[in-house]
Amino acid sequence: MLVIVAYLLVILIWSTTPLALQASQEGIGFFMAAMLRMTVSAMLSLPLVWIMGQRLERSRQAINSYVGGTIGIYGAMMAVYWGAHYIPSGLISVLYGLSPMLSGAIAWVWLKERELTPARVFALLVALAGLGLVVAARLDLDEQSWRGIVGTLVSVFCFALSAVWVKRSNAGLHPMVQTSGSLLLSSVLYVLSIPFFGLVWPDPWPTRGLLSLGYLTVFGSLLGFVLYFLVLRHYSAARVTMITLIAPVLAVLWGHLLNDETLQLATLQGAGLLLLALALYQWPQRLDRLLHHGLLAPQRWRARKKA
Numbered sequence: 001m002l003v004i005v006a007y008l009l010v011i012l013i014w015s016t017t018p019l020a021l022q023a024s025q026e027g028i029g030f031f032m033a034a035m036l037r038m039t040v041s042a043m044l045s046l047p048l049v050w051i052m053g054q055r056l057e058r059s060r061q062a063i064n065s066y067v068g069g070t071i072g073i074y075g076a077m078m079a080v081y082w083g084a085h086y087i088p089s090g091l092i093s094v095l096y097g098l099s100p101m102l103s104g105a106i107a108w109v110w111l112k113e114r115e116l117t118p119a120r121v122f123a124l125l126v127a128l129a130g131l132g133l134v135v136a137a138r139l140d141l142d143e144q145s146w147r148g149i150v151g152t153l154v155s156v157f158c159f160a161l162s163a164v165w166v167k168r169s170n171a172g173l174h175p176m177v178q179t180s181g182s183l184l185l186s187s188v189l190y191v192l193s194i195p196f197f198g199l200v201w202p203d204p205w206p207t208r209g210l211l212s213l214g215y216l217t218v219f220g221s222l223l224g225f226v227l228y229f230l231v232l233r234h235y236s237a238a239r240v241t242m243i244t245l246i247a248p249v250l251a252v253l254w255g256h257l258l259n260d261e262t263l264q265l266a267t268l269q270g271a272g273l274l275l276l277a278l279a280l281y282q283w284p285q286r287l288d289r290l291l292h293h294g295l296l297a298p299q300r301w302r303a304r305k306k307a
Contacts, residue, residue, distance in 0.1 A: 003234045006227040011243050013227070015250035017220045018089035019258060021081065024216055026209035027202035030081040035190040036213060038073060041221035042183035045176070048222075054174050056181055061171045068165030069182025073225070074189045075158035083151025086144045093251030095152045097131050097274060100124060100281070102160035107236065111168055119284035123277045130273030133266045163240060166232060175229040183221070249274060 024033045049056060056062075084092060101124045166178070173181070202209075232240050249271040280287060 003231060006230045007235075007243070010224060010227045010231060011246050011250070013219055013224045014243060015093060015247040016254055017216060017224070018084065018092040018251050019254050020212040020216050020220065021092070022084050022089050023208050023212035025081070025085065026206040026212075028200045028205075028209065029197075030085060031078075031193070031197035032200050033209075033213060034077050034081040035193075037216045037221055038077065038183060038190055039187040040217045041225075042180070042187040044217070044222055045180035045183050049176055049180050052174070052176050054177050056177060056184075057171070057173060059171075061169060062173055062177075062181065065166055065169035065171035065173055065178060066181035066185050068162055068169055069178060069225075069229070070162075070185045070189065071165060072159050072162030073182050073186040073221075076155040076162065077186075078155075078193075079151045079158060080155035083148040083155065086146075086148030087152070089251065089255045091148070092152050093247050094131055094270075095149065096156055096159070096247065097127060098153070098156050099160045099163075101128070102157060103163050103240075106160060106164045107167070110164055117284055117288050119287035120281050122287065123280035123284065126273055126280065127277035130270040130277060133270030133273065163232060166229070167236070173229075175226045175233065178229040179222070179225040182225070246274075246278060 021033075024037070028036075080092060104120075104124070171178075228240070231243075252267055252271060
C-alpha cells in the first residue's frame with residue numbers, strides 16, 4: 001500500500017514540476033535555478049538521513065548506484081532546465097512520456113527484463129501516437145522551439161538511463177540514502193560547472209520564482225526523489241517510468257489552468273491515447289493472448305492445409 005501511495009504522489013509532484021521549473025528561472029536563468037534546487041536539497045537531505053537512523057554507504061556498489069542517480073539529477077535536469085526556456089511546460093512533461101520506451105529498451109538489453117511483451121510494445125506504440133498528437137497540437141511555437149525539444153529529449157534519455165543504472169546496481173540502499181548520495185554527487189558537479197555558466201543574483205528576487213524554487217527544492221527534489229527511489233526498489237525500471245505517461249495528462253491541465261497555456265482538441269485526444277496506452281501496458285494479458293493467437297493463425301492455417 002505504501003508503494004502505491006508513493007507511486008501516486010510521484011505522479012502528482014512530477015506533473016507540477018515542469019510549470020514550477022519554468023517559473024523558478026525568473027531573474028536567475030536555467031543554471032542558477034537548477035544548481036540552487038539540487039544543492040539546497042542535498043544539504044537538507046543530510047540531517048534527514050541521520051534522523052531516519054541511516055548513514056551514507058560508501059561501498060563500491062553504493063557509489064555506483066549514486067552515479068546512476070546522478071545521471072538523472074545532473075544530466076537530465078541540466079538538459080531539461082535549458083530546454084524549458086523554449087517550450088511550454090505541458091510539452092516538457094508530454095515528451096517525458098517517451099521514457100518507458102527508452103527504459104524498456106535499455107532494461108531489455110542491460111537487465112534482461114522481459115516486460116516488453118507484444119501487448120506492451122503495442123501499448124507503447126499507442127503512447128507514441130498519443131504523444132505525436134499532443135506535440136503536433138503544440139508546435140505553433142517560434143523557430144527556437146527545436147532547442148527545447150532537443151534539450152528535453154536529451155533529458156528523457158538521461159532519466160531512462162538513470163533508472164536502469166540504479167536498478168542494475170542493486171545496492172539495496174534506503175531511498176533516503178540513495179537520494180542523499182545522488183544529490184550530493186550531483187551538487188559537486190553543479191559547483192564544478194559554475195565557471196562555465198556563471199551565477200546570477202537577482203535584486204530583488206521575484207516572489208514567484210523564489211516560491212517555485214522552494215517548492216522544487218522540498219517537493220520536486222527531496223520528497224520526489226525519495227518516493228521515486230522507493231518505488232524503483234519494488235517495481236521494474238520500465239514500470240516506474242510509466243509515471244511519465246500519466247504525468248503529462250495532468251501537466252497539460254496544470255499548464256492550462258495555472259499558466260493560460262492553450263488546451264486544444266488534439267491535446268485532449270493525445271491524452272486519451274496516453275491513458276489507453278497506460279491501461280494496455282498495466283493489464284496486457286488479454287491483448288497478449290489475442291496477439292498470440294492472431295500471429296499463430298497463419299501458421300495453423302498452413303499446417304491444416306498441408307494436413
